[in-house]
Amino acid sequence: MARMAAPNASDTKIFTGLKQIAETRHYKAWLLDQFGVLHDGKKPYPGAISTLENLAACGAKMIIISNSSRRALTTLDKLKTLGFDPSLFIGAITSGELTYQHLQRRDDPWFQMLGKTCIHMTWSDRGAISLEGLGLQVVENVEKAEFVLVHGTEALGLSSGDSVSKNLGELEKILEQCAAKGIPMVVANPDFVTVEARELRIMPGTLAAKYEKLGGEVKWMGKPHEIIYKEAMAMAGVEASDSIAVGDSLHHDIKGANASGIESAFITCGIHSSELGLNGFGELADVASVRALASKYDAYPSYVLPSFTW
Structure with missing residues (x-):
């Protein structure tokens, strides 16, 4: 059985920068969330780009592990437009990529049972998600649908x-x-909300949670479920003991790392900043508040940092 990472709130170490983590222990693979950690959807957070460069100089293998409903290549292209160097990452694993691959291959028993007609919930302002190459038929009448794709x-x-x-x-x-x-x-982005230019936006996970409450069956294609962590570790060719996940969501990033037996770093300037009473980027969170919030979500980070800075 995988060793659980930081099993209780009192084990968490509070640091001011990633350099302290890198000096504490050499992790071969860093599984990095993007929204709320590297950028806010519009621009990089202060120090994020130089921190990636410092990690690369330490020999770290870095992988973007994101609940984005878009394909992995699209995610890397977006990072490039924001000023990040894609060559610093060995790749990206997104919920959208996992969803696409499983719908295309149909080599998983659950996906083999799905039909080809679906109700499709997508984006408008952000740009709709293409289903090209999947052989699916989008229908508008629920009576004709065999599954829902969100x-x-x-x-x-x-x-x-x-x-x-x-x-x-x-x-x-x-x-x-x-x-x-x-x-x-099938939900191709399990996030409930995301942070975009300091505002919280409703994400597909909110619809999926609603569907479960209605009695519907949901296949969650991303964090906190192990499927995305296993995929990332396989890409890096590392074991759980050599990996660390960095994220701003206790429910998704930290709980997922706990379940996969890998250590984690919780970035407090993201979606939980209001719950922690933080007003500005890089502000230190109160230790007692962090531990209380970790207990509330039953998600325990190995390290806590105010931001993704060196």
């Missing part, structure tokens, strides 16, 4: 290949019909 929370895919904007309430009404029919859901 990439986004802004729009409903149409059979023409276009999409129509929908608000959260409208999408939830469609989910009620899907749940009544008893069809399964």
Whole structure:
């Protein structure tokens, strides 16, 4: 059985920078979340780019491990436009990539059982997710659908290949019909919310959680589930004991690392900043507040840092 990382809040070490972690222990692979850690969706966080360069100089293998519903190559391209050097990473594993590969290969028994017609929830302002190459037929009538595929929370895919904007309430009404029919859901981004330019945005995991409450079956294709961590460790060719995950979500990043038996670093300037009473980037969180929040989420980081800085 894998060794659980930092099994309780009192084991957590509070540091001010990643240099202290790197000097404490040599981790061969760093599994890095992006939103809330490296950038806010619009620009890199202060010091993030130089910190990556310092980690690379230490010989670390770095992999982006993200609940983004987009493909891995798209994620790396986006990082490049934000000023990051893609060559610093050995690759990226995203929920969207895992979803695409499983829907295409159909070599998993659960995915073999899925049909080819689906209700597709996607993005509009952010750009719809392409289903090209999957052999799927998007339908608008729930009665014709064999499963629900959720990439986004802004729009409903149409059979023409276009999409129509929908608000959260409208999408939830469609989910009620899907749940009544008893069809399964594949969620290509398990995040509940994400931080974008200091604002929290509703993500597909919120719809998936709603679907489970309605009695629907959900296949979660990302953090905190082990599937994405195993994929990342296989890409790096490392064992759990040589890996560390860095993220800003206790429920997704830290809980997922705990379940996979790898150590973790919790970045407090991300989605939990308000819960921790933080007002500015790089502000140190109160130790007691961090430990109380970790206990609340039953997710225990090995290290706590104010930001992804060296």
